Amino acid sequence: MNILVxxxxxxxxxxxEKMLTAFGHSVSTAANGLDGFEKAQQSPFHLYIVDxxxxxxxxxxxxxxxxxxxxxxxxPLLFMxxxxxxxxxSLAEFSLFDGVIKKPLIEADFIALVHRIINDSAIKIAL
Structure with missing residues (x-):
């Protein structure tokens, strides 16, 4: 999976990036929302992880x-x-998130949520 953080x-x-590459994912990073938006438009990703x-x-x-x-x-989009x-x-945009996780991240919870979102999106595509 190609993931943008x-x-x-x-x-x-x-x-x-270290956590996700350990599971075989390809990870690109962006330092702010504007940088992330530009990168998302330049390359296809399977998941966005957004602060x-x-x-x-x-x-x-x-x-x-x-x-x-x-x-x-x-x-799909994971919001941190x-x-x-x-x-x-209560945010109007809350429905845009496929998952939300609180920081600081707990590695096991984070990886489980990433894989759930990826699996859920694969099921939606297959339907």
């Missing part, structure tokens, strides 16, 4: 832009946040 913290990007609070373009705006772009719209997930549920 968008997070403004290099340590988080590096940590996620919530970033400079230039936050994760909610990036998610909205990705889902409004035909070439990106069907790609330091806020309480229940606080995000």
């Amino acid at each position: 968008v997070d403004d913290k290099r340590s988080v990007r590096d940590y996620i 919530h609070l970033m400079p230039l373009m936050n994760g909610v705006t990036l998610s909205k832009n990705l889902k409004q772009t035909p070439a990106c719209a069907q790609t 946040t330091t806020q309480e997930i229940k606080d995000l549920e």
Whole structure:
């Protein structure tokens, strides 16, 4: 799977890239939402992993832009946040997320959620 990780913290990007490549995934990274949006338009990805609070373009705006772009719209999106997930549920854009996970990440939970999202999207494509 080709995965795009968008997070403004290099340590988080590096940590996620290390976890995902250990499972055989190909990982590209972006340092903010604008960088991530540009990369998403240049190459196809099987999954977007997007941080919530970033400079230039936050994760909610990036998610909205990705889902409004035909070439990106069907790609599943995992949203990461330091806020309480229940606080995000009131966002109009919450339905754009195929999964939401709280940071700091717990490796086993993160990997399980990534694989669930990938498997769920594969089932949708097969139907």
